[in-house]
Amino acid sequence: MEFELLKTDPASKARAGKITTDHGVIETPIFMPVGTVASVKGVHQTELKQEINPDIILGNTYHLYLRPKTGILKKAGGLHKFMNWDRNILTDSGGYQVYSLSGRRKIKEEGVKFKSHIDGSYHVFTPENVMEIQREIGADIIMAFDECTPYPCDYNYAKRSMHMTHRWLDRCIKHFGETPPLYGYDQTLFPIVQGSTYKDLRRQSAEYIASRNAEGNAIGGLSVGEPAEEMYAMTEVVTEILPEDKPRYLMGVGTPINILENIALGIDMFDCVMPTRNARNGMLFTAHGSINIKNKKWEDDFSPIDDMGITFVDTQYSKAYVRHLFTVNEMLGKQIATIHNLGFYLWLVREARKHILAGDFRAWKDMMVKQMDKRL
Template sequence: MSQFSFRLEQTEQQNAARAGVLTTPHGDIQTPIFMPVGTGGTVKAVTQRQLATEVEAEIILGNTYHLYLRPGLEVLEAAGGLHKFNHWDRPILTDSGGYQVFSLAASRKISEEGVVFQSHIDGSRHLFTPESVMDIQRTIGADIIMAFDECPPYPSEYRYVKDSMELTHRWLDRCINRLDKAGAKYGYEQTLFPIVQGGTFADLRKASCEYISSKDAVGNAIGGLSVGEPVDMIYEFCALSCEHLPVNKPRYLMGVGTPWDLLECISLGIDMFDCVMPTRNGRNAMLFTTEGVINIDNKKWEFDFSPLDTGIPCETSNYYSKSYLRHLIKSKEILGLTIASIHNLAFYLWLVKTAREHIVSGDFVSWKKEMIPRISRRV
């Protein structure tokens, strides 16, 4: 019997928003969920204990490209996988590294076999194939493994996007074959999520959804959005993809986005999200709060001794003042990066948890209509 399952608990009457439970070998995940990004085995500036107790994260991400280069597979395998290496006992999802490789446009070459790229660390050359990427992710030890895909930039010509999508589909078949033959590495099951591509062309998106749906994976991901296209287009192709993906499988929208993006996309049928925005923006003085977006660097907060945000159940957000955090950020104190990151992540996790509660209670639409103007305004 599989260690993975997905159970839908409630679907909104007025839109496609849903609440579910994704079961994995390292625990259950309540959906909709936001996944903090721990690219190199760490969510920047935040400890695993803080992620668990203050942020209340249920799953985090690691990145194949970065972990492969450093600390390397030899270290990760000797440790017994990333869970034991970084002492995170909850689920982990690994991005295949495809996006990072393809962002190195000046130093990589794509072929049917895979992608040759140069390390951003020392310039050494490496080959990623669908098979090697499966082997790397097995060694990392993620619960959820992402297929190796090509992410075309926006805008791209139709022919390029079509060829890219078809290459992604051929690579997917190779990923599935490799993972099926290799089996589990650390005594628990690992599962593969395919990735929908197709750019901003409706017929290609539909074709890609149909192809990956035929693989009957535990869950499916939507890639190639939030790569420069207008936000309305993100929502349009997110909705289109959800319409053509199985209802009884979790849907993961990769790399999106702002808190209001999350609420809009939850209403379209998305279950899982990840984005570097809460931590990256936090390290650059932007705070997301229940009353709007704050630039804590501004002088207006110099004498504001009120807590960062009492609207969310986070000790850090309730304890430290805006004035103190501004001082830390202005002084370039490391603690400032930690406080801002914890706060923003806690806000994101609070937001999706509260969205789930309103889906279950049946008033998500009215709550979302009230929340988006409030949390997206500049304070």
């Protein structure tokens, strides 16, 4: 993997760059649609490519390990071929899902024993077998195995967890180096900064992760319930330390405003289930604020969903029609909303990139944050 930093905004830390892998170029900043179980929910791959057009999507190690199982993916020739996606894929390590199974898992130095949410069967994730699982999945960018701490989190627990995450990282790096890729293209390993919402721990973790000299670095353990101001403070601490010549990935973030504010702090890569999950619940994001399409006020509004939108659904369907689809629980409504929201998120990061390259990102970002912080 190669990363080229093209320009930094003069009034912020926002960056425009370019990541190149064996599956193509990723222009940053970028938002990665979440394809948890080898599918971005409700979207055909053709729509994903032609309308939303992301350079990279995300898959989930925990879910793919349980279903369809990595043996099936290996027989298919990897996740790219299994789901017919010829662009980049990133997989998380499963650490966040293990965190979310707080009543179904036991964490030890060796790894994590957890109970499947599907059938109650027991499984073990270790740094070593998570590397093997992600080799079999075949993503272009894979994550080191970490522990994602909850919020709020006791300082001593956060410190112990952070140091264990660092030890796990060393095991991941060693095992990754001992296992070749399976499908004829390279894979890249990103370590993950932890440390909860404690600045001194975040600094320690960022320094340790930077010392490992990986090709890219991730920030985890945020967007887990902490106030946005805490998220931004931790991101700022970390981006001051992580190397400038490597891409920075903030995991699981977030709202459109969160994304713009973190771009301003020097983040290059994002993922979040919010655009798809909120779409299925009737919330549409736009440049002028969010719309709850289920509200009665849209019942006889025959204007387009978003006349500034980039996807075909934005001008092909009216607000009244999409509200009707939600009212009668027709799955098409959720599909339309999903395509719209993902299209908006990709438009947002690409507009951010344009303004970084033009040198006026800060002013544009401040204007957009004010506009988007509304309920229409």
